Amino acid sequence: MSEKITVSGIELILTEPADVNMDWVGNEDPINELKAAWLVVDDNDLPLNPRILGKPGVGKTTLAYATGKRMGKDVYIFQCTMDTRPEDLLISPVIASGNQIAYVASSLVSAILKGGVCLLDEGNRMSEKSWASLAPLMDKRRYIESIIAGIRIYAHEDFRLCVTMNSDSSTYEIPEYIQSRLQPKIYIEFPNRADELKILKYNLPFASDEILEYCVDFLQNSHNHDEPYTVRDGINILRYYMKSRELQEEKKESLNKEQFDNATIHILEEAATKYCPNNYEEFLKQLQKSPLRDIFDDYED
Ligand SMILES: Nc1ncnc2c1ncn2[C@@H]1O[C@H](COP(=O)(O)OP(=O)(O)OP(=O)(O)O)[C@@H](O)[C@H]1O
Ligand SMILES: [Mg+2]
Incomplete structure (x- = not known):
């Protein structure tokens, strides 16, 4: 049975964290x-509404969720899309038994009422109209108004909000008055080798050290050349690699570099295989020989 809370005489059905x-x-x-x-x-202080930024797959959603949980809070995730309407963000009417109208609180409103953390995931996909309904929530007023239910809801003092945005794809331009309420910016960069290895190991505890090391070299080589490939791509390559290996008759534990290339092509693209440790030295040699290299050298002189 879903939990219910009554606000100004209107019963709201809550969404689970x-x-x-x-x-x-x-x-x-x-x-x-x-x-x-x-x-x-301080009693007169307010929490900020941070904006987590980074390339797709660097760990933005993971960061917000894990931080909320480590603080002992329930975390509610609202997936923003270009079709998200203000009422989807707040309260939606549904037909309940006996042809009665019931009101369902979104994950955002459920977090507001319960004092949880709400993550507005991929906020840059949402239109200005939907963002506008959140303006009072993100300043001193700390409330939202639902036109549909005809109520104002004040945020629980423990309520916390954050937003994730991809730094390289925006569906809508978010207006300045909203951007100024979404501060500070928290940037997630590519991890260093040791951290990236830990992340792969955490997500794929059943993979051998040899294959994890091979994959992390691939990722680090890609980062050094400013490619957009992230740890998520690494995880997917390894997953597909291990599934493909499982079907083969030969010894599955040993590292098969061709199979890794193959998985890289299927998850990413052919061009990505030059960063696989097996091919990387050759790629660097080619880069040295490239005519572009001469132009750069002349330019530097
Ligand atoms: N620091 C980390 N610790 C544990 N897992 C991580 C970390 N960084 C990334 N991951 C893993 O990488 C994958 C991608 O992470 P996540 O979905 O959080 O990225 P994202 O930045 O939100 O991506 P998108 O922009 O596509 O929404 C997940 O499987 C996640 O478990
Ligand atoms: Mg995400």
Whole structure:
């Protein structure tokens, strides 16, 4: 049975918080930045509404969820899309038994009422109209108004909000008055080798050290050349690699570099295989020989 809460005489059916096995490993800086943004240091202080930025697959959603859970809070995730309407974000009417109208609180409103963390995931996909309904929530007023249910809902003092955005794809331009309420910016960069290895190991505890090391070299080579391939791509390559190996008769534990190339092509693209350790030295040699290299050298002289 879903929990219900009555606000100004209107009964609201709450949405359950997210429950996933997802922790953050590696660099603790972004966790501490997020915790700092949410801290309240005085009775007259307010929490900030941080914006988590980074390339697709670097760990933005993971960071927000894991930080909320580590703080002992329920985390509610609202997936923003270009079709999200203000009422989807707040309260939706549904037909209940006996042809009665019932009101369902979104995951955002459920977090507001229960004092949880709400993550507005991929917020840059949502239109200005939907964002506008959140303006009062993100300043001193800390409330939302549902036109459909005809009520104003004040946020629980423990309620915390954050937004994730992909730094390289925006569906809508978010207006300045909203952007100024979504501060500070927390950037997630590519992890260093040791952290990236930890992340792969955490997500794929059943993979051998040899294949994890091989994959992390592939990822680090890609990062060094500013490619957009992230740890998520690495995880997917390894998953597909291990599934393909499972079907083969030969010894599955040994590293098969051709099979890794093959998985890389299927998950990413042919061009990505030059960063696989097996092919990387050859690629660097080609790069040295490239005519572009001469132009760069002349330019530098
Ligand atoms: N620091 C980390 N600790 C543990 N797992 C991580 C970490 N960083 C990334 N991952 C893993 O990488 C994958 C991608 O992470 P996530 O979905 O959080 O990325 P994202 O930045 O939100 O991507 P998108 O922009 O596509 O929404 C997940 O499987 C996640 O478990
Ligand atoms: Mg995400």
